[in-house]
Amino acid sequence: MRGVTDLLRNALALYAQAGVTLAPGVEPDDVEDAVLDEPASFRSFPLTTLAGLTDPDGEPLLAGTVIGAGLSGAADFTPAIHQLARAAGTTASDIAVMPDPGTRGATGSLRVRFGDWDVADINYNFEDATRAFELDLISAVLPMDATAATFPTPDGRDVTVFLPSNADTAGVNALMDAIETEFAKA
Known part of the structure; x- marks a missing residue:
């Protein structure tokens, strides 16, 4: 002990x-x-x-x-974006998820406002095994001059730590x- x-x-x-x-x-x-x-x-x-x-x-x-933003489909974006924004010390609003036609939400784009002015447009693709859009989302949430680190925990979950x-x-x-x-x- x-x-x-x-x-x-x-x-x-x-x-x-x-x-x-x-x-x-x-x-x-x-x-x-x-x-x-x-x-x-x-x-x-x-x-x-x-x-x-x-x-x-x-x-x-x-x-x-x-800890694990929990993105398994387009419907998960809104709660995940709010969770990331809170952790980064900002707010998210005006979230618009726009799935590509005929993909059942597997691909598309989203637009979100962070704070009062910053607007981010992010393409997503749940069919791509790299899921690079998740890092794009973290990057968009990140306040100016701040840093974030994303790494796996020993039990395999991804964790993102926003550094002030x-x-x-x-x-x-x-x-x-x-x-x-x-x-x-x-």
Whole structure:
């Protein structure tokens, strides 16, 4: 237990250096309880495991984090866009999904307004295995001068962490280097 507590404290400190804090209402004890549900994974991959932890309602324990946007079809865009926008610290409105004729929504485009002025047009293709449009959506949500990192958790879910625009560059670099080190161990 002592080793897990120290590892957790170090992981939280590394995220904090990059400007990533616990989500509102989440206490360190909540995170420790969640870690104890995944001790082997956490010991091997503390940063990526921590990024994928959720509360009992499925909400991420880290602020600015989206775990698996859940895009399986065009109908999923609106809730996913709102979830990404909240995590990025902005708002989304005027969402229009325009499926290509004859594709049953498998391909098409969408238009969305972020904040007051920024409008993004994104093509989507659920038939393309790379699903590059998901990264286009994250890029569109991202506020100016902010950064986001998307990576898999040890259990295979994708997580996106939005790093604040005022985050310490050295802290962000240290976090990303440590996450890369975890991937090298896998």
